[in-house]
Amino acid sequence: MKVGLFIPCYIDQFYPQVAIATLKLLEKVGCDVEYPLQQTCCGQPMANSGYAHLTGGCNDNFVSNFAGYDYIVSPSGSCTLHIKHHLHATNETAATQIRSRIYELTEFLTDVVKVSTLEATFPYRVGLHQSCHGQRGLHLAQMSELVAPPFSKPVQLLNLVKDLELIQLDRRDECCGFGGTFCVTEEAVSAKMGKDRVADHLRHGVHYITGVDVSCLMHMEGILKRANSNVQVKHIAEILTATL
Amino acid sequence: MSQLTLDHASASVEFNKNEPRVDWHDETLWFVRTKRDRAVAQIPEWEQLREAASQIKNHVLSNMHDLLVQFEENAKQNGITVHWAADGAEHNAIIHGLIQKAGATRMVKSKSMLTEECHLNDYLTQHGIEVIDSDLGERIVQMRKEPPSHIVLPAIHLTKADVGETFHEHLGTEKGATDPQYLTEAARQHLRETFLTRKVALTGVNFAIAETGGFVVCTNEGNADMGAHLADVHIAAMGFEKIIPRAEHLGVYLRLLARSATGQPITTFSSHFHRPRPGQEMHIVIVDNGRSRQLGRPDFRNSLKCIRCAACMNTCPVYRRSGGHSYHSAVAGPIGSILAPNLDMKQNADLPFASTLCGSCSNVCPVKIDIHDQLYKWRQVLMQEGYGPTAKTVSMKAMATVLESPRLYRMAGKIGRGVLRFAPVTVENRFNPWYNQREMPEPPAESFRDWYVNHKKS
Numbered sequence: 035m036k037v038g039l040f041i042p043c044y045i046d047q048f049y050p051q052v053a054i055a056t057l058k059l060l061e062k063v064g065c066d067v068e069y070p071l072q073q074t075c076c077g078q079p080m081a082n083s084g085y086a087h088l089t090g091g092c093n094d095n096f097v098s099n100f101a102g103y104d105y106i107v108s109p110s111g112s113c114t115l116h117i118k119h120h121l122h123a124t125n126e127t128a129a130t131q132i133r134s135r136i137y138e139l140t141e142f143l144t145d146v147v148k149v150s151t152l153e154a155t156f157p158y159r160v161g162l163h164q165s166c167h168g169q170r171g172l173h174l175a176q177m178s179e180l181v182a183p184p185f186s187k188p189v190q191l192l193n194l195v196k197d198l199e200l201i202q203l204d205r206r207d208e209c210c211g212f213g214g215t216f217c218v219t220e221e222a223v224s225a226k227m228g229k230d231r232v233a234d235h236l237r238h239g240v241h242y243i244t245g246v247d248v249s250c251l252m253h254m255e256g257i258l259k260r261a262n263s264n265v266q267v268k269h270i271a272e273i274l275t276a277t278l
Numbered sequence: 279m280s281q282l283t284l285d286h287a288s289a290s291v292e293f294n295k296n297e298p299r300v301d302w303h304d305e306t307l308w309f310v311r312t313k314r315d316r317a318v319a320q321i322p323e324w325e326q327l328r329e330a331a332s333q334i335k336n337h338v339l340s341n342m343h344d345l346l347v348q349f350e351e352n353a354k355q356n357g358i359t360v361h362w363a364a365d366g367a368e369h370n371a372i373i374h375g376l377i378q379k380a381g382a383t384r385m386v387k388s389k390s391m392l393t394e395e396c397h398l399n400d401y402l403t404q405h406g407i408e409v410i411d412s413d414l415g416e417r418i419v420q421m422r423k424e425p426p427s428h429i430v431l432p433a434i435h436l437t438k439a440d441v442g443e444t445f446h447e448h449l450g451t452e453k454g455a456t457d458p459q460y461l462t463e464a465a466r467q468h469l470r471e472t473f474l475t476r477k478v479a480l481t482g483v484n485f486a487i488a489e490t491g492g493f494v495v496c497t498n499e500g501n502a503d504m505g506a507h508l509a510d511v512h513i514a515a516m517g518f519e520k521i522i523p524r525a526e527h528l529g530v531y532l533r534l535l536a537r538s539a540t541g542q543p544i545t546t547f548s549s550h551f552h553r554p555r556p557g558q559e560m561h562i563v564i565v566d567n568g569r570s571r572q573l574g575r576p577d578f579r580n581s582l583k584c585i586r587c588a589a590c591m592n593t594c595p596v597y598r599r600s601g602g603h604s605y606h607s608a609v610a611g612p613i614g615s616i617l618a619p620n621l622d623m624k625q626n627a628d629l630p631f632a633s634t635l636c637g638s639c640s641n642v643c644p645v646k647i648d649i650h651d652q653l654y655k656w657r658q659v660l661m662q663e664g665y666g667p668t669a670k671t672v673s674m675k676a677m678a679t680v681l682e683s684p685r686l687y688r689m690a691g692k693i694g695r696g697v698l699r700f701a702p703v704t705v706e707n708r709f710n711p712w713y714n715q716r717e718m719p720e721p722p723a724e725s726f727r728d729w730y731v732n733h734k735k736s
Contacts, residue, residue: 043681046726047691048719053726069730072684080681082635082654084661085674091682166636178315179593179641181324205308209595213634218711220287220632222294225715226599227634230304256716 038103111168157197161235165247289604313541335583352491366396388502390482427602479505483516492552534644590639627665630656
């Protein structure tokens, strides 16, 4: 299967190691992966700020990069959700196809590739931050609001990693407060939410905080670093490809 | 009552200056949310109940006119006088007229967010009518001349010490007293005197039943009953969306309401009012105040399904850390943020942005309102109608230009990373809201694309 790799703009610029891990992971499970070189962004920063009407050029660029792939995979629940729900373009046929073919990395691995083993080892205590757009938007995991059987695609994958100890949080699916431009327009609440989210992980003695969205991790990393903490963040792709 | 005029972000900065208080507010409301989780987990058919409630409300929204007419006919037959108010001003004038007709200058009121929305207390006070709110939380905030900060727990932003201070000032309790039993007893004596001496009582309405022409009021303190049972004139005020078709639908909503609100199986008092007792007058004021406009907005009409349980507030991580007053609207939190722009787009343009769009509100909602999707849609409407700050519009246009051009995007990325690496002081300063409480990410020498081109394209 031919997979188009969609790397969100801020991962491309600030977290290339996450993109590299994603690429390696997809290749390792047998995908034929291509990274279209003219890609930029999903358009979410404008749309969530109320400027969806300015995203036309961004959307057309996205469509011209990703039309024709069997699947489009991205290491970001939030950007994937945005494309799935809001991508419209001059070439609407291609946009519609993309909307139905885009997957967040962990759901692609569990639902399409159906990964059952991984050669990964990560001997640390890890806290999983369930990013909201992935969890509630893409339904990567059951949310605590619903009366329904529990499941979690990221946990299913983390359970395949040797020596990894996954901790349980007090608030298992509370938002971290990143929220796109919310993190600067509502700085006071955003930072407080982040501090509280990080504190839940720290209370359980984690070495690493992981998740499917680098945006949430970047926000929590900023808070951890400001507090001079040794705890680090790692995107789930980095852990799923970790070896000793 | 004075409404705060700060926008949500600025009011939140103020609220967050006292971090232990924010923690307490957050934990108290989270406790209610977890109580709700335990209560709903005991109902295996919970999700089906939500679906039923949502579908009944869909029917209501599509048949609003007929149901209201049916309700009016049946209510009249029961001996209830029905009044219609197009807006808050009419609602206030009708109620004032009824109080004057009764020859009263004092009224006791049970909890009604509609009267908050219409600023009834202010209006009546200005016209020389004394109003006493009988819900304990409402009474506390009323004494403090504050609006309620939560639709179910109006004084949730206050501590025992705050209440002790307020009661000392207004009810003459001992200075420094914080014992809840002592304070509640003081409030009880004060309210008992009020109930016994008021000829006019006003209540809200939780559900009005078209089929029977009666209505149901839910309280935990029995204060609505105390007021209405002892008064010569009972006035009930309702927004028109409170209508449900038949009495059999009550079971669905009564099961959902209290569990979603406080984690109780049912409110302590669910009082059914169908006709005035002999010698009593019963009036119902049915209010529009923007509701027909909202009904006419396809993207936002679902907000009228709301049964005012406040589950969305309790679960909202932003509400818990910014407090109800930061929403500067009678109904705070996520549901308030999709109702308020309908009332005044300019004044409430900030509210749909007071959210991370985490989606918890929509999934906790007992009538399945798509709250977070409506927040997103309101953002689009507000910015397109020109209610965005000019600086934001300019920067968004610039961002759109950069992100639609792969060449500009790569150039901007390279410059941005360079600035962060070699001149971090240009970003790491007090003018950067990110940097205020967080470190910046460490910029790498090459982007992923650079790496990919170097490593893969051979």
